Amino acid sequence: MSEIQRPGALYQQVAAAIREAILSGEFEPDSLLPSEAQLMARYGVSRPTVRNAIAALRAEGLIDVRHGKGSYVRTSGRPALTLERRITRTADGTFVMPSGDVWDEAEKPSTYRTRTTKDTGRLLQLGTEEALFGCDRLLIDPSSGTRAMHRTLIPFTTAEGIAVLAEEPSTRPAAIYGVLTQYGHKLTWSETVRARMPLPDERATLRLPDATPVLHLARVTHGTDGRPLILEELRTGADRAELAYRITADKQPTRRTRA
Amino acid sequence: MSEIQRPGALYQQVAAAIREAILSGEFEPDSLLPSEAQLMARYGVSRPTVRNAIAALRAEGLIDVRHGKGSYVRTSGRPALTLERRITRTADGTFVMPSGDVWDEAEKPSTYRTRTTKDTGRLLQLGTEEALFGCDRLLIDPSSGTRAMHRTLIPFTTAEGIAVLAEEPSTRPAAIYGVLTQYGHKLTWSETVRARMPLPDERATLRLPDATPVLHLARVTHGTDGRPLILEELRTGADRAELAYRITADKQPTRRTRA
DNA sequence: AGACGTCACTTGTCCTTACGAGTGATGACT
């Protein structure tokens, strides 16, 4: 029927035609696309070609395919969950990272001992193979159902002399901040944000659809002297969550950074 | 040969075997994987099955395939570029967002007029179909070659009475901040971070490899009364860039947000 | 009426065959 010509491969032409129909609104969000057989007839191509085109659109995150049903136009609404990265001061004078309290724990936290890798060692300003307490959590946002994987890493050097950290590595981060404050630390935080495709186990744990990146946050808590005390990592699906940072000018001396 | 059995589909078993070999280090980063023909022989499967397995690994971002050469294990180093999101105060008392100055412009900025969409309208606290000046830039980080797409949106209501904004919508953001400050605004910023898979034109413009998400930043500049003045959007490949936020406690009243 | 089996439709998997196209080395020709 509607023979197409322009770009390169046949399946790309088919993909482009469908993509255009989606983006132009001809195929509405949540609606069912024509079946593979219909697309074969419509464009006069074979099934592998149609499936190849559909695979391309899946990889772009434009459609979801359900076995036995068909292909649905994905609704690209904005994420259901916004993680506010602003620090607020509570009535008793301690600081709280708001996002630390939003989640429910889906499972019992699992604690273990491990050592720094190249990545975690750099963030904690330690070498590699330094001893750490670790604690992994599976978190769920009760209102949206969004899942997240959380990890707390506490260097032995930080836990030294703070009994609760060594004895209860599963203490929640918010409580840890409280303890550190009681021990005289004035805390600041720095966060690094990255995005990448999930590994299969992350895809399964976080229940991610096709072509959904994970947001990977690494938060370092610094003590009074600016030395890193603990490291937290949060991984969650980028389709369900976004980050919001409130930036206010401070009075630090000029420092042009560019790592 | 090494017949595999466990999970579901054949191609998934093949993919799992290769994935394991990569993650365990048997296939080193940057090294060449066996060719499709060799994998067919190795696992005793047909070419489509091998290609299906390879497609899965590409979608995970584990390998890169080059036409005529073969499949290479991707090196998953940390991004070459860190965007520092800390505000510094310069000697003359104005504020600068450091990342605004790091980039080179790869092309002449293109300016246009447009209207708010649902998304941009929400961020600017305007309705839809409100008039805007727009300016698109293609940016390049000279040291790493990382590319980024930048967009500035200035509502007519903001440009009113500030001649340079209406006459020169291609003014660089840093300069715009300066102008707004001269007009008496004490600026603050808020940023929203999202990640998603790129559209084909973004893939091409940003020169992204397979299975590479884009980081999508939306930065709103607020005036003295907190009202949004301008909106900037920055899109760049998540393989080349990461974001770093420095968070310092402020003295705002407690406000538990959760959108 | 209710439970359940069947059937038509969907996508998922797997195979075979064929040719097009990019890459690099080899070797012949100038």
Next chain:
DNA sequence: AGTCATCACTCGTAAGGACAAGTGACGTCT
């Protein structure tokens, strides 16, 4: 020596066929 054609290897594209598996509706049997 240098240039260029050829070739073998790689992945990319396209078609065909066949059967498995998930889904929902329809109709029959109890």
